[in-house]
Amino acid sequence: MEKILIVEDDSKIAELLHSYFGRYGYEGRIVEKFDQVLTEFKEFEPHLVLLDINLPTFDGYYWCRQIRTVSTCPIIFISARSGDMDQVMALENGGDDYITKPFHYEVVMAKIRSHLRRVYGEYAPKIEERVVELEGLTLYPERLEVTLNDKTTVLTKKEAELLEMFLSSYPKVMSRNKILEKLWDDMIFVDDNTVSVNMTRLRKKLTELGIEGAIETVRGAGYRLNMTWNQAKS
Incomplete structure (x- = not known):
């Protein structure tokens, strides 16, 4: 129903x-x-x-x-x-x-x-589910889920969009302005602290998968994905 x-x-x-x-x-x-x-x-x-x-x-x-x-x-x-x-x-x-x-x-x-x-229903687009993967870390954007080593955690829409940006652009550094531009262009009032808050939330979700320090802060530049989960496997 x-x-x-x-x-x-x-x-x-x-x-x-x-x-x-x-x-x-x-x-x-x-x-x-x-x-x-x-x-x-x-x-x-x-x-x-x-x-x-x-x-x-x-x-x-x-x-x-x-x-x-x-x-x-x-x-x-x-x-x-x-x-x-x-x-x-x-x-x-x-x-x-x-x-x-x-x-x-x-x-x-x-x-x-x-x-x-x-x-x-009947008019819904019939599309294949997207999957974004990097070294075993797999994001399902439409499901709002991310998995690693048989562990799964649920993300919010913004967290999923953030993680997709990092996975797709690895190993580039993502600036705070670029993140704001990409994710919050539909919002009228955005506090600069919004980026830090959402980054903290995403880090916490990745910690649930056993990944510590997956997103590192690059002083004066922005944020970068750190493949700590891959290092742990080695």
């Missing part, structure tokens, strides 16, 4: 959407803690998200960007804002579609079915 996450603070609209989903054979879940949308997304693992713009704490644009760090699932904005720039902002921040309120629920369902078919 395909799952749909509803991020809507109007309880009446949220409940009506939820009832429609059940009627059409989908499993719906309404977000209750609007400061923990990403946490609920990770717990529920939906196939599609319906996302309002005007939300408590942070707006829908923010949460769309957060979801895009871990998933490429379809995100449909639903909002009373009908301006062209609102729709542009929604798409620029990672959304796939935009529906203005008030809306007909049948239109919402038609769009949901269309996006689900496109991504998961």
Whole structure:
């Protein structure tokens, strides 16, 4: 059963959407803690998200960007804002579609079915899974998994993109600017510390595979992949 996450603070609209989903054979879940949308997304693992713009704490644009760090699932904005720039902002921040309120629920369902078919169903592209490998360290970008010596660890989307960059460009040094350019060109506000934080997370994931010091900092230049796992085998 395909799952749909509803991020809507109007309880009446949220409940009506939820009832429609059940009627059409989908499993719906309404977000209750609007400061923990990403946490609920990770717990529920939906196939599609319906996302309002005007939300408590942070707006829908923010949460769309957060979801895009871990998933490429379809995100449909639903909002009373009908301006062209609102729709542009929604798409620029990672959304796939935009529906203005008030809306007909049948239109919402038609769009949901269309996006689900496109991504998961009959219209989904039939492509072979990509594999990026270097000296036994194997990354599966679409699965968000990396393996070494029969050990596997799960990555976030950003961690997988980072590791793919290092594996594909080895033995080159990757500058901080190049990493920001490659991974965060879809984000409006990016703290320079973001690179350090994500690098620390990736190092931790590789440590889970038994690799210590896999990514070294090159002072004044950036970061480089260090084939310590290959040295350990020798």
